Every structure is written in structure tokens, then in C-alpha cells.
Amino acid sequence: MAAQQPAGAARSRPGGRSARRRARELALQGVYEWLVGGQDLAAVEGHLMESDHFDKADREHLREILHGVIDGAEALREQFVEFIDRRPEQLSPVEHGILLIGTYELRQRPEIPYRVVINEAVELAKSFGGTEGFKYVNGVLDKVAARLRPHEVRLR
Numbered sequence: 001m002a003a004q005q006p007a008g009a010a011r012s013r014p015g016g017r018s019a020r021r022r023a024r025e026l027a028l029q030g031v032y033e034w035l036v037g038g039q040d041l042a043a044v045e046g047h048l049m050e051s052d053h054f055d056k057a058d059r060e061h062l063r064e065i066l067h068g069v070i071d072g073a074e075a076l077r078e079q080f081v082e083f084i085d086r087r088p089e090q091l092s093p094v095e096h097g098i099l100l101i102g103t104y105e106l107r108q109r110p111e112i113p114y115r116v117v118i119n120e121a122v123e124l125a126k127s128f129g130g131t132e133g134f135k136y137v138n139g140v141l142d143k144v145a146a147r148l149r150p151h152e153v154r155l156r
Contacts, residue, residue: 021120022053023062024101028124030066031097041070068108069100076103083143094129095137102141106148114145114152 017025029051030044039047045066048054069076077088080099088096102121105112118141125134146153 017056019056019058020061021123022057023059023065024120024124025127026051026053026057026062027065027069027101028094028097028128031069031100032093034070035093035096041067044070064108065101065104068104069097072104073100076100076107079103079107079148080140080144083140092130092133095125095133098124098129098133098137099140102137103144103148106141106145110149114149118142118145 026048030048033039033044033047034041045063048062048066077100080103081088084091084099091099098121101124102117105117105120106114109117118138121141122134122138125137129137
């Protein structure tokens with residue numbers, strides 16, 4: 001009998017990245033394209049499907065994040081706007097995208113522990129963001145988690 005994985009975990013792929021992490025990386029690329037280039041969702045999704053790593057990603061999770069973030073961006077921003085030190089459009093597009101993705105997962109995927117959501121966002125920021133961007137993302141999402149999942153955060 002196979003061992004059960006914790007909620008939010010995904011099977012590892014060769015190269016050390018899980019299919020779920022690859023989905024988040026591709027979602028970030030798509031959200032970045034949407035934020036910077038103003039591409040519509042269908043065009044963004046088409047570009048991501050051409051990516052070398054598309055076949056290694058959790059496609060269902062990728063699609064969910066991408067659609068959820070782009071379709072619900074304003075409502076997601078409302079969850080973190082009071083915790084940032086500038087207007088959302090003044091954030092780096094990478095950090096902005098990561099905050100949208102992290103907030104989406106905190107809000108819509110309660111089965112993924114909030115610490116996993118924040119850790120994944122921090123890893124995205126370390127890989128794709130500015131030098132200290134991961135600290136900013138961590139601080140903001142920690143406050144968002146306290147608001148959206150107060151019972152879970154209190155248990156830590």
C-alpha cells in the first residue's frame with residue numbers, strides 16, 4: 001500500500017521539483033505575462049502550453065491558479081492591499097504575481113496548509129524575484145494568512 005502524502009503535497013519529479021511546484025512556476029509566468037503584457041487568459045494559457053516544462057506540471061492545479069488569479073485579481077488584491085507599502089501596480093510584477101497566487105491558494109485551497117502556501121510563494125520569490133523580495137512576500141502573506149485562516153494560524 002502506498003504511503004499517503006500530506007494535503008497540498010504532490011509527487012516529486014526528476015530534478016527535485018514537484019508537479020505542483022512546476023504548476024506554480026508556470027502560473028507565475030502566465031500571471032506575469034498578463035500583468036506586464038495585458039494578454040488575455042486564452043493567449044497566456046496557449047503560451048504556457050508551449051513551455052518545455054508544461055508536461056511536468058500539475059496541469060489541473062496550473063489551470064485552477066491561472067484562471068482563479070486572472071478572473072479574481074481585484075478581490076485577491078483586496079486581501080493584501082492594506083499590508084503592502086505601495087499601490088499594487090507599483091509592485092514588481094513578479095512579487096505582485098506571487099502575492100496574487102499565494103492569496104488565491106490561501107483563500108481557495110484550505111486543504112493546503114498555510115505554511116506550505118507561504119513557503120511555496122517564498123521559493124517562487126527566491127527563484128524569480130528580486131534579492132530581498134522573498135522577505136516582502138513572506139511578510140505580506142503571513143498577514144493575509146492570519147486574516148483568511150485565523151484558526152489555522154493561531155494553532156501554530
